[in-house]
Amino acid sequence: MASLRPAPSRAASADPASAAATVVPVAANASPSPRAGLAEGLNASSAAPGQAQKTPQRRVRVARAGATDLAPAAPRKAAPADGASDALPPFPPDSLAASLWLAARAVAAVLEGRSLDVGLACLKAPPAAARPAAQDAAYGALRRFAWGDLILARLLSTPLKAIEVRALLLVALYRLETRPEAAHTVVNQAVVAAAELAGGAFRGLVNGVLRNYLRQRESLLAAAAADPEAASQHPRWWLEKLQRAYPREWQAIVAAGNTQPPMCLRVNRRLAGRDAYAAELAEAGIEARPVGVDGLLLAHPQAVESLPGFATGRVSVQDAGAQRAAQILDPAPGARVLDVCAAPGGKSAHLLERADLDLLALDIDAARLRRVDATLARLGLQAATRVADGSVPVRAGAAGSWWDGRPFDAILVDAPCSASGVVRRHPDAKWLRRIGDVRALLGVQAAILDAVWPLLRPGGKLLYATCSVFPEENGAQIDAFLHRHADAGRELEERLLPLAEHDGFYYALVRKTV
Numbered sequence: 451m452a453s454l455r456p457a458p459s460r461a462a463s464a465d466p467a468s469a470a471a472t473v474v475p476v477a478a479n480a481s482p483s484p485r486a487g488l489a490e491g492l493n494a495s496s497a498a499p500g501q502a503q504k505t506p507q508r509r510v511r512v513a514r515a516g517a518t519d520l521a522p523a524a525p526r527k528a529a530p531a532d533g534a535s536d537a538l539p540p541f542p543p544d545s546l547a548a549s550l551w552l553a554a555r556a557v558a559a560v561l562e563g564r565s566l567d568v569g570l571a572c573l574k575a576p577p578a579a580a581r582p583a584a585q586d587a588a589y590g591a592l593r594r595f596a597w598g599d600l601i602l603a604r605l606l607s608t609p610l611k612a613i614e615v616r617a618l619l620l621v622a623l624y625r626l627e628t629r630p631e632a633a634h635t636v637v638n639q640a641v642v643a644a645a646e647l648a649g650g651a652f653r654g655l656v657n658g659v660l661r662n663y664l665r666q667r668e669s670l671l672a673a674a675a676a677d678p679e680a681a682s683q684h685p686r687w688w689l690e691k692l693q694r695a696y697p698r699e700w701q702a703i704v705a706a707g708n709t710q711p712p713m714c715l716r717v718n719r720r721l722a723g724r725d726a727y728a729a730e731l732a733e734a735g736i737e738a739r740p741v742g743v744d745g746l747l748l749a750h751p752q753a754v755e756s757l758p759g760f761a762t763g764r765v766s767v768q769d770a771g772a773q774r775a776a777q778i779l780d781p782a783p784g785a786r787v788l789d790v791c792a793a794p795g796g797k798s799a800h801l802l803e804r805a806d807l808d809l810l811a812l813d814i815d816a817a818r819l820r821r822v823d824a825t826l827a828r829l830g831l832q833a834a835t836r837v838a839d840g841s842v843p844v845r846a847g848a849a850g851s852w853w854d855g856r857p858f859d860a861i862l863v864d865a866p867c868s869a870s871g872v873v874r875r876h877p878d879a880k881w882l883r884r885i886g887d888v889r890a891l892l893g894v895q896a897a898i899l900d901a902v903w904p905l906l907r908p909g910g911k912l913l914y915a916t917c918s919v920f921p922e923e924n925g926a927q928i929d930a931f932l933h934r935h936a937d938a939g940r941e942l943e944e945r946l947l948p949l950a951e952h953d954g955f956y957y958a959l960v961r962k963t964v
């Protein structure tokens with residue numbers, strides 16, 4: 451039932467570290483694709499837009515359409531990715547109305563098939579005071595997308611074409627559940643926010659839907675609890691994959707995917723000792739404990755600006771699981787290293803913090819690759835960067851070739867993947883992605899592995915990494931690779947389930963034997 455449009459497949463798995471830097475996540479349910487068919491009226495007897503309906507006489511259950519329906523029937527202006535024209539209407543920045551309005555803008559972008567990262571760009575323009583609550587509401591509503599979708603399908607009777615209004619309702623439903631003591635304030639403030647969306651034509655509908663929700667809450671919650679997607683907050687196809695792959699752990703994986711992720715720091719060992727940095731955090735009143743070799747797990751997420759020395763590169767935000775990559779690949783000082791899917795540069799940076807390397811960072815996405823340059827500049831590190839499609843076999847000396855013919859000692863393939871190990875950071879991913887996207891990603895992953903393998907020197911090592919928990923992207927992908935390449939031998943394999951202090955990752959270290 452519920453799901454959004456497919457996400458762009460390239461940057462499939464956004465970097466967990468960068469996401470953590472911005473905020474928090476959790477998700478909701480369903481099969482391939484957004485729910486559709488929300489109804490525009492409250493019931494068959496719904497009030498006209500602008501009028502509140504007092505008591506619904508009957509409810510008309512609108513079919514929750516499949517995947518493609520999340521897209522709006524009516525074209526609307528896309529929310530600007532740079533936030534430039536996202537001036538906050540005249541609400542106090544720290545008001546509930548402001549956070550609901552902003553969150554609705556961000557969620558609307560996802561309902562239209564864009565990533566939440568893009569949607570959250572609307573938070574750049576408004577005052578900082580407006581951001582935390584808006585961010586929390588946007589993540590929260592998307593974590594519960596299938597739940598909210600089911601509720602709306604029961605409260606509306608005709609397709610709601612105003613996507614931002616639909617998004618506002620999803621956000622307000624989330625807020626009603628997280629602030630039950632302030633239910634009437636939430637409804638009132640949602641109506642205030644609705645006045646600034648779609649020309650204010652849906653204020654009455656918003657008021658009526660939310661009040662009906664409060665009246666019928668018990669039966670609606672029971673209906674949601676009986677729906678596997680709404681109850682689990684995951685698409686059905688996704689759930690089935692987890693159940694098959696993890697007969698014992700799937701429920702724990704699903705539950706973890708619906709929580710807010712922890713925030714983990716990576717201390718730049720070139721500029722700070724971990725213990726000394728932990729002491730600085732303690733002095734600043736920030737509670738943290740060591741994790742892994744360079745990591746500090748914060749008891750509570752913080753704005754990066756509040757971290758001592760963040761701007762000067764003493765620390766970065768990176769999930770503890772992601773920090774395993776540099777440790778496992780562990781190239782020797784002076785090694786020539788290729789990071790073929792490098793953006794936004796978290797793992798490249800960690801490799802360079804650990805040793806002086808001759809590192810080439812490649813990515814197919816020019817905009818994302820610019821973030822590698824920015825990351826390295828902040829950390830005081832250096833690498834060559836190049837925009838290129840790593841899945842295309844490369845020949846030294848050929849026109850446009852990015853390879854100079856010198857073999858690499860080590861290669862990192864942090865492959866584009868389903869991001870199924872990081873849904874708590876990217877709740878939009880499970881709704882935007884479809885099962886067919888995973889199949890397509892398998893082909894890209896295999897092509898990248900095959901294209902870079904000839905560039906590795908005999909005796910060199912390649913680390914294949916994903917932030918996926920789907921076996922076909924992980925062990926099965928590497929099994930097939932070893933089958934295709936007789937000169938490849940698996941040295942190590944590590945599967946991290948997204949259960950506790952780290953996200954879900956897969957690592958396979960492969961050595962070139964001749």
Ligand SMILES: C[S@@+](CC[C@H](N)C(=O)[O-])C[C@H]1O[C@@H](n2cnc3c(N)ncnc32)[C@H](O)[C@@H]1O
Nearest residue numbers: 791792793794795796797814815839840864866
């Ligand atoms: C999981 S992210 C990499 C995260 C990065 N290694 C880090 O630690 O910050 C995957 C990256 O692969 C890139 N990508 C996807 N397809 C690619 C291709 N064919 N060639 C090169 N890069 C590709 C995406 O643009 C994306 O930046």
